[in-house]
Amino acid sequence: MARIEISCVEVWREVSNYLDADISPELRERMEAHFKVCAHCSAVLDGMQNVVGLVADGRLFQTPEGFNKRLYNKINPHR
Amino acid sequence: MPQPHLESNETELIRRVCGGNPEAFEELVRPYERLVYVTAISILRNQADAEEVAQEAVLKAFSKLSSFRAECKFSTWLVQITYNEARMRLRKDRRNLYESLDEHHEEPEGDYWPRDFADWRPIPSELLEENETRQALQNAIDSLSPTYREVVVLRDVQNLSIKDAATILGVTEGTVKTRLHRARLLLRDALAPGIDGCWCTERSYQKVRPW
Numbered sequence: 410m411a412r413i414e415i416s417c418v419e420v421w422r423e424v425s426n427y428l429d430a431d432i433s434p435e436l437r438e439r440m441e442a443h444f445k446v447c448a449h450c451s452a453v454l455d456g457m458q459n460v461v462g463l464v465a466d467g468r469l470f471q472t473p474e475g476f477n478k479r480l481y482n483k484i485n486p487h488r
Numbered sequence: 489m490p491q492p493h494l495e496s497n498e499t500e501l502i503r504r505v506c507g508g509n510p511e512a513f514e515e516l517v518r519p520y521e522r523l524v525y526v527t528a529i530s531i532l533r534n535q536a537d538a539e540e541v542a543q544e545a546v547l548k549a550f551s552k553l554s555s556f557r558a559e560c561k562f563s564t565w566l567v568q569i570t571y572n573e574a575r576m577r578l579r580k581d582r583r584n585l586y587e588s589l590d591e592h593h594e595e596p597e598g599d600y601w602p603r604d605f606a607d608w609r610p611i612p613s614e615l616l617e618e619n620e621t622r623q624a625l626q627n628a629i630d631s632l633s634p635t636y637r638e639v640v641v642l643r644d645v646q647n648l649s650i651k652d653a654a655t656i657l658g659v660t661e662g663t664v665k666t667r668l669h670r671a672r673l674l675l676r677d678a679l680a681p682g683i684d685g686c687w688c689t690e691r692s693y694q695k696v697r698p699w
Contacts, residue, residue, distance in 0.1 A: 421601060425669035429650070453602045456676040464644045464675070468616045469625055470526045473535055476542075477521050481514055483543045484550060 415439045420450045424457055498562050506554050513550055520563050523646055524570045530641035531574035533630060541577050545570035564652045567642070571656050600670045603677045628678040636671035643668055 415436075420443050426432045427440055444451045463469070504512035517524075524545055529538035549566050556565055615621040629637060629645075642653040643664070650668075654661045 418599075418601075421673075422599065422669075425672050426665060428672075429665075431650070431665070453673075453676070456602075456680065457672050460675045460679060461644050461672060463613070463616065463625055464629065464640065465647060466613055466616050467522075469622055470522070470529070470641075470645055472522055472525045473539060476525060476539060477518075479539070480521065480543055480546060484513070484547060 413439060415443050417443075417447060417450055420444075420447070421453060424450075424454055427454070428457060428461060499558075502553060502556065502562070505550075510550070513553070516562070517546055517549070517566070520566055523563060523567055526641060526646060527567050527570045528574045530629075530637055530645070531571070531578060531634065537577060538574075541574050542570065545573045548573065560655050561652065564648070564655055567646075567648070567652075568656045571638075600673050602673050603680070624679065628675050631678055632671055632674055636667055636674060639664060639667040640671045640675065644672070 420440055423432055423436065423440065427437065432440070444454060498516060501512045501516040505516065521542075524542045525538060528541040528545070529535065532538045532541060545566070549569050552569075556562070560568075616625075629640060632640065638657065639653060642648045642656060643650065648656070650661050650664050653668075654664045657664065
């Protein structure tokens with residue numbers, strides 16, 4: 410059976426769900442076929458994947474020096 | 489009664505705290521210190537305020553622990569308290585009145601389409617050792633409106649599930665997905681010119697990117 414093609418606009422709408430593996434296998438297959446032939450949509454996917462990977466890195470948001478010590482000092486008198 | 493949302497160790501720690509052993513509370517909270525702080529700073533965008541609110545939220549969690557019914561994970565409950573405390577702080581701060589009451593609820597209609605179609609070579613995570621890269625990412629996240637910043641921080645920075653993010657924000661999972669989608673596209677476009685801030689229209693712009 411022939412695969413139904415998908416437009417760039419439809420791909421952009423679903424690209425975030427694609428990254429989260431939150432789409433049907435059928436849609437995933439159509440999107441993957443599209444990425445193979447569409448440089449623009451591949452760039453959108455790669456860029457989003459990069460951004461998501463970078464912001465997840467623990468080095469980005471760090472607690473200030475001594476944060477946990479001050480936190481438990483604050484809590485201790487209440488316990 | 490079984491509490492499917494809780495790690496057995498957490499169940500035991502909560503039981504100990506509620507049973508009169510408050511020293512177990514530190515052990516219960518320790519794995520989530522960063523979660524609490526990052527939630528607070530993503531809303532308040534000020535280190536001192538975020539630390540203060542994080543402390544208040546943890547204290548509140550301690551005093552309310554006996555009312556925790558394990559309808560969600562302990563971490564989700566703790567982040568929800570932090571989120572609400574941070575939002576309350578924002579409301580109290582008259583300087584932020586405009587943002588907290590108006591901008592926060594601004595939900596643009598229609599789709600957001602990507603603006604940059606340049607190739608993205610993989611960005612090596614080692615670049616995060618450099619202040620410049622961290623600052624560029626931080627600026628991109630800060631440039632998002634609160635609605636989008638919160639969802640990115642919960643889902644992508646803190647790696648919470650869509651379901652947990654929806655519980656914390658008090659919205660549907662569908663709303664989280666829609667906001668996340670737009671937020672990720674906005675972030676991608678914000679970072680597209682390259683972390684050195686160069687913006688060229690020719691194909692040579694790929695070369696100015698440090699990755």
